[in-house]
Amino acid sequence: MEFLPELVLVVSFLILLTIGTPVAWSIAISSVLTMLVSIPVMPALTTVSQRMGTGLDSFSLLAIPFFVLSGQLMNKGGIAHRLIAFAKTLVGSLPGGLALINVIGAMLMGAIAGSAMASASAMGSILGPEMEKEGYSKEFGAAVNITSSTTGLIIPPSNVLIVYSLASGGVSIAALFLAGYVPGILTGLLLMLVASFWAKKKGYKLGERSTLKQVFKTFIDAVPSLLLLIIVIGGIVVGVFTATEASAIAVLYTFLLGIIYKEINLKSLPEILLDSSCTTAIVMLLIGASMSMSWVMSFENIPQDISNVLLGISDNKIVILIIINLLLLFVGVFMDMTPAVLIFTPIFLPVVTALGMDPIHFGMIMVLNLSIGLCTPPVGSVLFVGIGVANTTIDKVIKPLLPLFLAMIVSLFLVTYFPSLSLWLPGVFGLLN
Numbered sequence: 001m002e003f004l005p006e007l008v009l010v011v012s013f014l015i016l017l018t019i020g021t022p023v024a025w026s027i028a029i030s031s032v033l034t035m036l037v038s039i040p041v042m043p044a045l046t047t048v049s050q051r052m053g054t055g056l057d058s059f060s061l062l063a064i065p066f067f068v069l070s071g072q073l074m075n076k077g078g079i080a081h082r083l084i085a086f087a088k089t090l091v092g093s094l095p096g097g098l099a100l101i102n103v104i105g106a107m108l109m110g111a112i113a114g115s116a117m118a119s120a121s122a123m124g125s126i127l128g129p130e131m132e133k134e135g136y137s138k139e140f141g142a143a144v145n146i147t148s149s150t151t152g153l154i155i156p157p158s159n160v161l162i163v164y165s166l167a168s169g170g171v172s173i174a175a176l177f178l179a180g181y182v183p184g185i186l187t188g189l190l191l192m193l194v195a196s197f198w199a200k201k202k203g204y205k206l207g208e209r210s211t212l213k214q215v216f217k218t219f220i221d222a223v224p225s226l227l228l229l230i231i232v233i234g235g236i237v238v239g240v241f242t243a244t245e246a247s248a249i250a251v252l253y254t255f256l257l258g259i260i261y262k263e264i265n266l267k268s269l270p271e272i273l274l275d276s277s278c279t280t281a282i283v284m285l286l287i288g289a290s291m292s293m294s295w296v297m298s299f300e301n302i303p304q305d306i307s308n309v310l311l312g313i314s315d316n317k318i319v320i321l322i323i324i325n326l327l328l329l330f331v332g333v334f335m336d337m338t339p340a341v342l343i344f345t346p347i348f349l350p351v352v353t354a355l356g357m358d359p360i361h362f363g364m365i366m367v368l369n370l371s372i373g374l375c376t377p378p379v380g381s382v383l384f385v386g387i388g389v390a391n392t393t394i395d396k397v398i399k400p401l402l403p404l405f406l407a408m409i410v411s412l413f414l415v416t417y418f419p420s421l422s423l424w425l426p427g428v429f430g431l432l433n
Contacts, residue, residue, distance in 0.1 A: 003305065004037055005034050005037050005038075005300035005301075005302060006300075006302055006305065006306075008030075008033055008034050008036075008037055009030055009031075009033075009034040009293075009296075009297070009300075009302065012029070012030040012033045012034070013026055013027070013030040016029055016030060017334065023286065023335065023336055023339060024282075024285045024286050024288075024289045024339075025289070027286075027289040027290055027292070027293050027339055027343075028048060028052065028289040028292060028293075030293070031048050031289070031292050031293045031296045032044050032045060032048050034296050034297075034300060035047060035048060035296055035299070037300070038299070038300065047296075048292045048296065049292075051291060051292035051295045051296075052288035052289060052291065052292045053288070054291075055287065055288050055290075055291025055292060055294075055295070056284060056287060056288050056291070058166055059242075059244055060162055060165060060166055060173065060243065060244060061162070061166065061284075061287065062244045062247070063157075063159070063162050063243045063244040063246070063247040064159050064162060064163075064247075064280065064283060064284070065276065065277075065280040065284075066244070066247030066248050066250065066251050067157060067159050067162075067247045067250065068159070068276050068279050068280050068283070069251050069272070069273070069276040069280075070247065070250040070251045070253075070254045071118045072118070072272045072275055072276045072279075073251065073254040073255050073257075073258055073264065073272060074109070074118070074225075074254050074258075075118045075121065075122050076258065076263060076264055076268060076272055077254060077255075077257055077258030077261055077263045077264050078258065078261040078262075078263035079109070079225045079254070079257065079258075079261075080105070080109055080122040080123065080126055081126065082218070082221045082222045082225055083105050083108045083109055083222055083225060084101060084105045084123070084126055084127065085218045085221065085222070086108075086218040086219055086221070086222040087100075087101040087104035087105045087108070088101050088210070088218070089210035089214050089215040089218045089219075090104065090210075090215065091104060091192075092208065092209075092210060093206055093208060093209040093210065094196060094206070095196045095197075095199050095200040095204075095206065096195050096196040096197075096198065096199025096200065096204060097199075097206060098127060098130060098131045098134055098136060098141075098204075099131070099136070099140070099141070099144045099192075099195040099196070099198075099199055100192050100195060100196060101127065102123050102127050102131075102141070102144045102145055102148055102195075103144065103148040103151075103188050103191050103192045103195060104188070104192075105123050105127070106119045106120075106123050106145070106148035106149050106151060106152065106188075107148065107151045107152065107155060107184065107185070107188045108222075108225075108226070109122055109123065109152065116149045116150050116152055116153050116371075116374060116381075116382045117149070117381060117382060117385050119148075119149040119152050120145055120146060120149035120382050120385045120386045120389065121385055121389055123145050123148070123149065124141075124142070124145045124385075124386055124389030124390055125389050127141070127145070128141050128142070128145070128389060128390050134204070134205065135204055135205060136199070136204055137202075137400070138390055138391070138392050138396075139390075139392055139396045139397045139399070139400050140198065140199075140202070140400040141390060142386050142387055142389075142390035142392055142397050143386075143397050143400040143401040143404055144191070144195050144400075144404065145386050145389070145390070146375050146382055146383055146385075146386035146387075146397070146401065147191055147375055147401070147404040147405070147407075147408060148188065148191050149382050149385075149386070150187075150371035150372075150374055150375065150382060150408075151184050151185075151187050151188045151191075152184075153337070153367055153371050153374075154180040154183055154184040154187070154364065154367050154368060154371065155180055155181060155184035155185070156176075156177035156178070156180050156181070156232075156233055157177060157232055157233065157243070157246070157247070157250070158177070158180060158367070159283070159338075160337055160338065160341060160367050160370075161173065161176040161177060161180060161363065161367065162243060163287065163338055163341050163342060164176065164341050164345060164363045164366065164367065165363075166287075166342075167294065167341055167342045167345035167346060168345050168349055168359050168363065171359045171360060171363060172360075172426075172431055173236065173242075173243040174236045174237050174239075174243070174429075174431055175360050175426040175431035175432065176360060176363055177233055177236060177237070177243075178233075178237060178425040178426045178429060178431065179360050179361070179363070179364055179422045179423065179425060179426050180364065180367075181425055182421045182422065182424060182425065183364050183368055183411065183415045183421055183422055186411050186414065186415070186421065187368065187407070187408060187411040190407040190408070190410055190411050191404055191407050191408070193407065194403050194404055194406070194407045195404070197403075198400065198403060224257055224260075225257065228250060228253055228254065228257075231246075231249065231250075231253065232246045232247075232249065232250050235249070237429055237431075283338060286336065286338045286339050286342075287338060287339075287342060289339070290338065290339040290342035290343050291342060293339075293342075293343055294342055294343060294345075294346050297343070297346065297347070298346065302347070303346050303347045303350060304350075306347050306351075307347075307350050307351045307354070310323060310324075310351050311351065311354065315355075317355045317356070317357070318417070320351065320352070320355060321352070321365075321416055321417070324348050324351070324352070324365075325365070325369055325412065325416060328340075328344065328348075328366060328369040328370060329369060329372060329373070331344060331370070331373070332369060332370045332371075332372055332373020332374070332376070333373050333376050333377075333380075334373075335373070336381065337367075337370045337371070337373070337374060340370050340373070341366060341367070341370065344366070345366065348362070348366075349362060357419070358419065358422075358423060358432070360422060360423060360426060360432070361419045361422045361423055364415055364421075364422040365412070365415060365416050368408075368411065368412045368415055369412055371408070372405065372408050372409065372412070375401065375405065375408075377394055383397075
């Protein structure tokens, strides 16, 4: 049977997910079952186990635990409060001012911490009660927080872009980081536009206009936090250090900043380190299992088969990109972002490169696309963090969430069909192939 490996892989994976098997184990077990199509049990088990181990043997992956730790330090170190105060002086007096503060704060927090869940937790817990006090509905606040938190996944530094670099066979992390700025900011601006329109329609009251003195003061307070972006991204782009070395510098810098702000002390470190270790362990298990599945798919020629099928449907770039985007939107509903990037990059990247697309551009499309999945049930991790912090339910959040989803899809469409949005900055710094 020509497509037996594909059938075994997809069916076994879906059955395992349906019966509640954790995603990492679903990936590993379905990989073993797919290998059984070609080889006996013991070699299949040995090969998948070996590939899980070797999949983690990458210097670039060392950046992930460091960025996770720096994100935890930022979350506990008073950085979010200062970023929110700065955002408030900029847009607090506009229609939907607090919602706009949430978006800008999430973009800044996500850009510094590189974690959508950390951003959703920090912004929701700080701004949520304040939005309610000012008359905003709890559900609208949660919807804005959930969607805006994903912007940090594409605005660098981003762990997901490091994972994509690994899955794509070594696309420059510096180029990917630079490529993320315009799509990430574009998504944030579109979310702000929708949030402002919704707030005006609902008649939420306007905040007070800030003076230049207040703007300057909050900016000065936020400068040490914002400086981390310049140190990390500037150092990587200029070539002073690698992404992994930059992540270690980010940990040291955020720790010292937390000490200076008197928000972190030695007693709080064990809890921060434990939380970071738990998050890192989950991510690394997912990466190891996903790398084994990627190898199994390559062994069974599954990417080539899918590539042939897609190119057999059409050789029109627009049509192929629509199909890939729809497939990724579907995948994002049921699968977490990290395994999705590792599994589907080797499948779709050869298809789009055959059509002349730059791998950096495709990375932006993939991350933006899968970010939408983080805001949708049943797997959306950011969705559940957002409604948990807001103390509300999914069914109540859906209505205000839909127009914000539409803004994210418009951003995805623009980034997909206008490559210059992703490739302009890497081109300016001479990082395009």
